[in-house]
Amino acid sequence: MSSLESRRGPGPQRLRTILAWPCAIALLSLIGLVSALTGDGLRDFLSWAALAVPVGAIAWAWRYRRR
Amino acid sequence: MTRSGIRAWYLVHKWSSLVCTAFLLMLCLTGLPLIFHEEIDELTGGGTPLAALPADAPLQSLDRLMAAALASRPGETGLFLSFDDDRPLVYITTGPRADSPAADMTTLVYDWRTGRPVGALDDEGVMHFLLQLHTDMFLGLPGMLFLGLMGLLFFVAIVSGVVLYAPFMRKLAFGTVRASRSPRVRWLDYHNLLGVVTLAWASVVGVTGVINTLATPIIQYWQAGELAELTAAYKDQKPPARLGSIQAAVDTARRAAPGNRPQFVAFPGGGFSSKHHYAVFLQGDTPLTQRLLTPALIDAETGALTAIKPMPWYAQALLISQPLHFGDYGALPLKILWAILDVVTIIVLGSGLYLWLGRRRTPLESRLRELESGGAAVIGLP
Numbered sequence: 001m002s003s004l005e006s007r008r009g010p011g012p013q014r015l016r017t018i019l020a021w022p023c024a025i026a027l028l029s030l031i032g033l034v035s036a037l038t039g040d041g042l043r044d045f046l047s048w049a050a051l052a053v054p055v056g057a058i059a060w061a062w063r064y065r066r067r
Numbered sequence: 068m069t070r071s072g073i074r075a076w077y078l079v080h081k082w083s084s085l086v087c088t089a090f091l092l093m094l095c096l097t098g099l100p101l102i103f104h105e106e107i108d109e110l111t112g113g114g115t116p117l118a119a120l121p122a123d124a125p126l127q128s129l130d131r132l133m134a135a136a137l138a139s140r141p142g143e144t145g146l147f148l149s150f151d152d153d154r155p156l157v158y159i160t161t162g163p164r165a166d167s168p169a170a171d172m173t174t175l176v177y178d179w180r181t182g183r184p185v186g187a188l189d190d191e192g193v194m195h196f197l198l199q200l201h202t203d204m205f206l207g208l209p210g211m212l213f214l215g216l217m218g219l220l221f222f223v224a225i226v227s228g229v230v231l232y233a234p235f236m237r238k239l240a241f242g243t244v245r246a247s248r249s250p251r252v253r254w255l256d257y258h259n260l261l262g263v264v265t266l267a268w269a270s271v272v273g274v275t276g277v278i279n280t281l282a283t284p285i286i287q288y289w290q291a292g293e294l295a296e297l298t299a300a301y302k303d304q305k306p307p308a309r310l311g312s313i314q315a316a317v318d319t320a321r322r323a324a325p326g327n328r329p330q331f332v333a334f335p336g337g338g339f340s341s342k343h344h345y346a347v348f349l350q351g352d353t354p355l356t357q358r359l360l361t362p363a364l365i366d367a368e369t370g371a372l373t374a375i376k377p378m379p380w381y382a383q384a385l386l387i388s389q390p391l392h393f394g395d396y397g398a399l400p401l402k403i404l405w406a407i408l409d410v411v412t413i414i415v416l417g418s419g420l421y422l423w424l425g426r427r428r429t430p431l432e433s434r435l436r437e438l439e440s441g442g443a444a445v446i447g448l449p
Binding site: 012013015018019020021022025026027029030033036037038039040043044047048051052054055057058060061062064065066067 | 353
């Protein structure tokens with residue numbers, strides 16, 4: 001993405017593009033919410049990793065998408 | 068989306084949010100310390116250290132513990148007897164009458180191995196105050212149902228927020244925060260970003276919270292329906308004059324469902340049993356079945372098993388909603404994530420309120436234009 005584009009942002013996007021990241025994050029959150037419920041140990045780890053995704057996404061946007 | 072479609076969703080988002088925001092802020096703020104209530108209780112000395120005994124130390128008879136509890140609460144009757152998941156503790160709840168309300172109940176804690184009392188459950192402290200505020204604002208069932216309605220509006224606000232997110236983000240890359248623009252634009256972008264990434268978590272915690280507010284009607288429905296059917300043969304009998312052994316009732320229940328363990332026993336005449344039965348609620352031994360309960364109904368006079376049947380789906384939905392709302396099922400890291408996401412939700416609520424309070428400077432039509440243009444026609448240039 002050129003500097004000009006990144007400043008103005010992309011042109012009109014399709015609905016699929018707009019919702020791709022929100023949907024992926026929502027899906028991972030749901031996996032995280034359910035996995036710790038179904039068991040301990042590895043399933044707890046999966047839960048922590050998956051629910052860290054929304055938190056990580058905020059940190060990423062704050063670091064790289066603030067302008 | 069058409070102009071009138073955006074307008075309609077905008078108004079749905081605005082009003083559903085406005086009505087519930089104050090209550091949701093209260094719920095998020097009181098909920099934050101409640102996530103860590105176990106850790107806080109332990110730190111503040113709630114957890115009395117137990118006598119060091121060999122792991123295979125024999126357990127006292129539950130009837131002995133029950134007799135000790137009743138002796139220290141003269142004139143009262145047993146209501147519940149419950150077990151700890153991790154420690155050899157027995158909690159005995161008593162009250163003036165079999166159907167006493169929660170406010171009149173007392174819960175004593177006993178060491179199952181020694182039979183000695185290790186204290187009473189604290190229903191005074193700050194944590195208890197926060198829990199009451201969070202559950203029903205000290206207003207009982209009406210307060211609980213009211214907060215459930217607020218939770219429902221919160222869910223409507225989330226859904227309508229996502230619907231508006233799509234047109235707004237048409238010309239903005241995911242995660243964009245225009246921090247160098249006016250505070251309004253900056254906070255609008257933060258509101259959208261934080262709101263959309265916490266969408267699934269906030270929806271699940273919100274909806275399971277709503278289900279939890281329905282606990283009383285759900286249990287009453289089970290009691291009047293399925294439980295009444297299972298104990299129909301007792302309908303016209305007089306309540307038992309003398310209650311039989313609780314230990315025997317628990318043993319009978321365990322034999323009826325091998326591999327399960329008792330979570331709590333509800334006494335006859337209370338909210339969780341019939342007038343004639345001990346209801347021994349059994350939990351499975353896998354992480355998932357541990358949440359799902361199967362009551363074994365034991366004739367409180369004769370000790371015979373009347374029926375054993377898993378709770379119906381609507382009660383299981385309530386049981387599964389509890390951990391999903393509390394976030395207490397995945398050790399400390401999950402609780403920390405729960406707390407972070409709770410704080411993010413507070414920021415979403417706060418920024419939403421800020422955007423609404425600043426509305427006078429930006430008329431409705433220009434706010435709608437902003438949405439339609441895909442976030443490009445921003446108002447309030449720096």
